[in-house]
Structure formats: C-alpha cells, structure tokens
Amino acid sequence: MQSKKWTKIGFILVLAFTLLLSACSSDKKNNEGGENKKGPASGEDASGVNLTGLPIVSDQVTLKFMTTKAAQQKKPHEEMKVVKDFETETNVHIEWDAAVEGYAEKKNLMFAGGELPDVFFGAESLTDDDLMKYGPQGMLIALEDLIPKFAPHIHEILEANPEIKKMITAPDGHIYSIPQIQEGPEQALGEVMFINKAWLDKLGLPVPATTEEFEQTLKAFKEKDPNGNNKADEIPLSFLYGNTLNGISSFHGAFGLLDTPAHISVKDDKVVFNPAQTEYKEATAYLGKLFTQGLIDKEVFTHDRNVYFAKGKNEGVALYGVFSGFRAVNVVGAEHMAQYVPLPPLKGTGGSQLWNEYNPHYFTRAGFAITSENRHPEVSLRWVDELYKEKNALQWAYGPIGTTLKENPDGGYSFLPTPEGMNFDEFRHSEAPGNTTATAILMDTADKLESNEAKLERMEYLKVYEPFMENTTYPNILFSAEDTERMAILKADIMSYVLQMQPNWIMNGTVDKEWDGFIKKLDDMGLKEMLDILQSNYERYQSLK
Numbered sequence: 001m002q003s004k005k006w007t008k009i010g011f012i013l014v015l016a017f018t019l020l021l022s023a024c025s026s027d028k029k030n031n032e033g034g035e036n037k038k039g040p041a042s043g044e045d046a047s048g049v050n051l052t053g054l055p056i057v058s059d060q061v062t063l064k065f066m067t068t069k070a071a072q073q074k075k076p077h078e079e080m081k082v083v084k085d086f087e088t089e090t091n092v093h094i095e096w097d098a099a100v101e102g103y104a105e106k107k108n109l110m111f112a113g114g115e116l117p118d119v120f121f122g123a124e125s126l127t128d129d130d131l132m133k134y135g136p137q138g139m140l141i142a143l144e145d146l147i148p149k150f151a152p153h154i155h156e157i158l159e160a161n162p163e164i165k166k167m168i169t170a171p172d173g174h175i176y177s178i179p180q181i182q183e184g185p186e187q188a189l190g191e192v193m194f195i196n197k198a199w200l201d202k203l204g205l206p207v208p209a210t211t212e213e214f215e216q217t218l219k220a221f222k223e224k225d226p227n228g229n230n231k232a233d234e235i236p237l238s239f240l241y242g243n244t245l246n247g248i249s250s251f252h253g254a255f256g257l258l259d260t261p262a263h264i265s266v267k268d269d270k271v272v273f274n275p276a277q278t279e280y281k282e283a284t285a286y287l288g289k290l291f292t293q294g295l296i297d298k299e300v301f302t303h304d305r306n307v308y309f310a311k312g313k314n315e316g317v318a319l320y321g322v323f324s325g326f327r328a329v330n331v332v333g334a335e336h337m338a339q340y341v342p343l344p345p346l347k348g349t350g351g352s353q354l355w356n357e358y359n360p361h362y363f364t365r366a367g368f369a370i371t372s373e374n375r376h377p378e379v380s381l382r383w384v385d386e387l388y389k390e391k392n393a394l395q396w397a398y399g400p401i402g403t404t405l406k407e408n409p410d411g412g413y414s415f416l417p418t419p420e421g422m423n424f425d426e427f428r429h430s431e432a433p434g435n436t437t438a439t440a441i442l443m444d445t446a447d448k449l450e451s452n453e454a455k456l457e458r459m460e461y462l463k464v465y466e467p468f469m470e471n472t473t474y475p476n477i478l479f480s481a482e483d484t485e486r487m488a489i490l491k492a493d494i495m496s497y498v499l500q501m502q503p504n505w506i507m508n509g510t511v512d513k514e515w516d517g518f519i520k521k522l523d524d525m526g527l528k529e530m531l532d533i534l535q536s537n538y539e540r541y542q543s544l545k
Helices: 002-030 080-092 101-113 130-134 152-160 162-168 198-201 211-223 250-255 279-290 306-311 327-339 376-385 390-398 424-428 453-468 481-508 510-526 527-543
Strands: 061-068 092-099 120-122 178-183 192-196 235-238 264-267 272-273 320-325 340-341 363-369 405-407 414-415
Touching: 061 101, 061 376, 080 092, 080 376, 080 390, 101 130, 130 363, 130 414, 130 481, 152 162, 152 340, 162 178, 162 363, 192 453, 198 211, 198 327, 211 235, 211 279, 211 320, 235 306, 250 279, 272 363, 272 527, 279 481, 279 510, 306 320, 306 327, 306 340, 327 340, 363 376, 376 390, 390 405, 481 510, 481 527, 510 527
Parallel strands: 061 092, 061 120, 235 320
Antiparallel strands: 120 363, 178 363, 192 320, 192 340, 264 272, 405 414
16 A cells, blocks of 8 residues: 555656746747747746737736727628737637617616626727726726836827827726827817808909908899809808807907807916907997898808708809818818818907917817726736837827828828728728727927828918917816816806807897896806816816826
8 A cells, every 4th residue: 555655746746847848948948039929029927928028918918899880891890800910819719799879878878787897998988987987996007107118109199199198088097098189280279260262253252351351242242143043052151060160160260259069168377268259249230230131141050060961062153152160171061162262260350360370289188098997007007008119009090001091101101992882981991990989199200201192281271261370269278077077067058158148149139138037047146166177177276297
C-alpha cells in the first residue's frame, strides 16, 4: 500500500514538472515573437491590455456595442470594410446592435431593465439627460482616471483643447463620455441669407445694404414680376421659423442683438434671455412691418422643411427673392441655385451689423460611453483611442482608403469619384458608419482633407460673413440632474410662450402694444430663476481648468 501511494505522488510531481517546463518553453516562444504574431507590442498592463501598439489584446475580447445607424447605411456594421479591418488589427470583436428607428425607446428599456451593452457608441447614442441621470447612478462609468493611461491620444486632445474637456466634464467633476468632434473653419457659420441676384439685375437694383433698402427691395420683388411669368407668385422673403440652418437668428443682428434658436446669449459674461431685450422687440416690429405688407411668406410659421424646399425648387421659374439656408442647392435645387448669392449682413438704423459665429466644430458629447456591465473598460478605452487617430478617424467617417478615400504622397487625403447612381453620403456610408461614428477630426486633420463641393461653397460664404461675425452663444454645458429637471419645467412654459408670441406679433404687428404684459408674464413664469441657473452653471464652466 505504501509503495503504491509513493508511486502516485511521484507521478503527480513528474506531471507538474513537465507542465512547468512546457509553460516556460511557451513563454520563451511568445517573448521571442516567432510563434505568436499577436503578442504584446510593449508589454501588457495588469488588465491584460497592451498599452501601446497593436493588437490591443493578445487573447481576443468580445464587446457589445449599442449604436445608431444612418439612413444611408445599407450594410450592417460587421460587414463594413473599416469595421472588419479594425477587428483584425485590434483583436477586439464587436457585437453590434444598430438601429435606425426606435433607438430611443430601446435604449430607455435597457436602462430600465438593467440589461446594458458594454458601450454606447456614436453620435447621438446618449443625450445629456442620459449622461447626468445614469452617470451619477453608476450605470455609466467615470473615465477621467482611465483616460491618461488607456487613451493617451484622447488625453492629448483634451489637454490641447481645454474647451472640449470642459464641455464633457459633468458638475460632479466626472467625465462619462468621449465626444465626437469634427472641426473646420466653415463650421463657425450657421445660416446664410441668399438673395436672387438675377432678379436684382433685371430690376436694375443693387444688393441692399441696410434694413431700409432691404424693405424696398422686397417690395420690388413683390410688385414687379421679376421672374417674368406674368403672375404675382413671387415670395419676397421666406425661411423656416425657429430652424437653426434655415431660420433668421442672425438676422436679428441688424438690431444690435444676435439671437439663436435657444434664445440665450452671453454678453460680457452675463447670461441674457434675448426675447426679453428691447433689441428683440425692435427686430420683431421690423419683421411685422414686412409681414403686414405681404413681403414675408404667409406660410413661414406653418410650412415644414419639405414644403419650404418644394417651393424653392418650383419647376420653371424661381419663387424666392430671399431665403435662408445652409447651401443654396439644398433649398432651391440645381435649376435655380445659380441665380442666388449670399446677402451680407444688413446694417440697422442704429448702425449695428452682426452675424452669428459658432464654435468651429460639430460636437456631440456622447460619442462613446462605457457602462457598468463592461468587464473590459481598459480594452474599450484602448479601442476607441485607436479610432481617434487620424487615419482611422477619417476612414470611419468617410470610408476606407482605396475605396472612397485616397492617401496622397504629400500626406493629404482626397476623395475618390462617387460611382454613378450614388450620392456622396451613400458612397461614404457604403463601407463605413460615417456620421454615426465616434471620431475626432480636428482642424489639422481637416486641413489635410481635400475640400468637397459643399465645403468649398461654405468657405466662400464664410468670406462674406466673417467680418461681421460675433460669438455670443451660451456654451455647451452639462447641467446636474437637478438643474436639468428644473430647467425643463421652466423652459416648457417660457419657451412655448415665446414661440407663441413672436409669430403673433409679426403677423399682427402688435409687439409695441403687448410688450409690457409679455415681460411681466415672463417674470411670473420664473425667468429670473431660469437665468440664475444658467448664470451659475456658466460661472462653474468658466472656472473649470
């Protein structure tokens, strides 16, 4: 019996020793790099993440991503070339849950049921309310301590761009998401006012320079049949009321105060509610004078984008004398676009001549957020850090090099020809998520990218407006959950009241008569409390380092 016992012990010891030798031999092969092509580039962190180089992990990791999907995107994410190539390079496999419709409802059910993905990914994947509700609850993890080590490229971007870092920092000091950023000088310009130069030439009129001249020009457009069809169908001025890129926010600058669709400005570090200012009253009275003379589209407060564009693209003759838009072709189509030129900011009777300047980037706060369900947050951050590098960012936004993009010998990038029967947006979404991805294309990268037709046009518009541009917009700030909730209550009453009153004043010309009562009602609705919340958050934002 004793002999059998020692025989068993000896066998176990020999087996253990053999396994130990095998492990050492395997480690030697891995360290030499001859047998393991996916070995660490410069050493692994304790979490198993290769801190530099690719692949990110030696043993493949699978993550679940929830994202939105562009309407132009025909292929699922996992079949797109940029996604497949990125998986090969990183050794991180993504299970994509992408939605075009019903995304918000599905997302809310996930939070309510606690069955979360590992990552919410891409533009508009989460709202500010989501970040401030679920971040402090612990359902989204704070990233600020992980970023320097596991996302050094993103860390460098945030340190070099303190305004961006401030915009993603919550009131509790935490960062719950990585933003999507796309910079370009043309992004600083919002809406453009276009005037029909062909009509001006036919009527022998100059481009109007003042509000008085503008009124007389609109009268001529209405009365003198400039489109030449012997019908009184001309629409002297049209726009989409309350719309950011087809509205008249900047038009208010002729009266000394630039407006925005949010109706909030900052002047000398003081938050201002524009509709309560006398300049707003003067702009409204002027617009009322135009409307009551039939110089503004009678449907301006009721038509939607489709109707607005359809009138602009009227077959045969142009109908719009002046309109607001992002690009002329969007509103009036290829048939009429050549008739229109940008109208420089008008000078008001008080000498004011201003136009809105916005921050020169498209910014979405929640480009990439990691949930509490994620067992690999370090891997996830290393993954997105690689995505924010220049070449990867461009390919995920515009398509793969060799398919939609070309890398030039000078280090720049140009677009390959769009195939016949496909527009540019469809082309760039054919092998990449495009505008629904999470990337950072900063100014130095944007300068390397060949300008497409849209950008070239917008740069020409910018030359017209830049001398008059002023940035008075309220910063893009994250509020606490409490402030967000209170602001929602206050704004529901105040903003709906403003959206009711200004159209009524313009259509009926009654702003002077009703102004004092309007101001009193705003006070009764809690305007001071709303401004106090905005001011305190602005001051907190300004104090952030």
